[in-house]
Amino acid sequence: MVLQEEFRRIVKDELTxxxxxxxxxxxxxxxxxxTVSQYLSGKFCPxxxxxxxxxxxxxxxLQIGPQEVQQTAESVK
Incomplete structure (x- = not known):
C-alpha cells in the first residue's frame, strides 16, 4: 500500500x-x-x-491532502 510505504520512508528518514x-x-x-521495528518493516500496518x-x-x-487521497483511491482500482 502506497501510504504504508510512505509512512515507513518518512519515519526512517526522520530517524536518520x-x-x-x-x-x-x-x-x-x-x-x-x-513493536516499532515491526511497523517499520511492514509486519504491522499502522x-x-x-x-x-x-x-x-x-x-x-501529519498532513494528508487531496493528492494523497487521490493516489490512494487510484491504487485501490
Whole structure:
C-alpha cells in the first residue's frame, strides 16, 4: 500500500535526520522497540492513530491532502 510505504520512508528518514534510534522512538511513544521495528518493516500496518503517535514522537506534522487521497483511491482500482 502506497501510504504504508510512505509512512515507513518518512519515519526512517526522520530517524536518520534526527540521529534517533528505534529504542528512543519507542521510549517516546511508550511502546517496545520490537513493536516499532515491526511497523517499520511492514509486519504491522499502522492505523491513523499509530501514524499520529509516530509523528508526534518525532515532532513532525501529519498532513494528508487531496493528492494523497487521490493516489490512494487510484491504487485501490
Amino acid at each position: 535526520r534526527q540521529g534517533m534510534s528505534q529504542s528512543e522512538l519507542a521510549r517516546r511513544m511508550g511502546i517496545s522497540r520490537p 492505523g491513523l492513530d499509530v501514524v499520529e503517535n509516530f509523528f508526534n514522537a518525532l515532532h513532525i506534522s
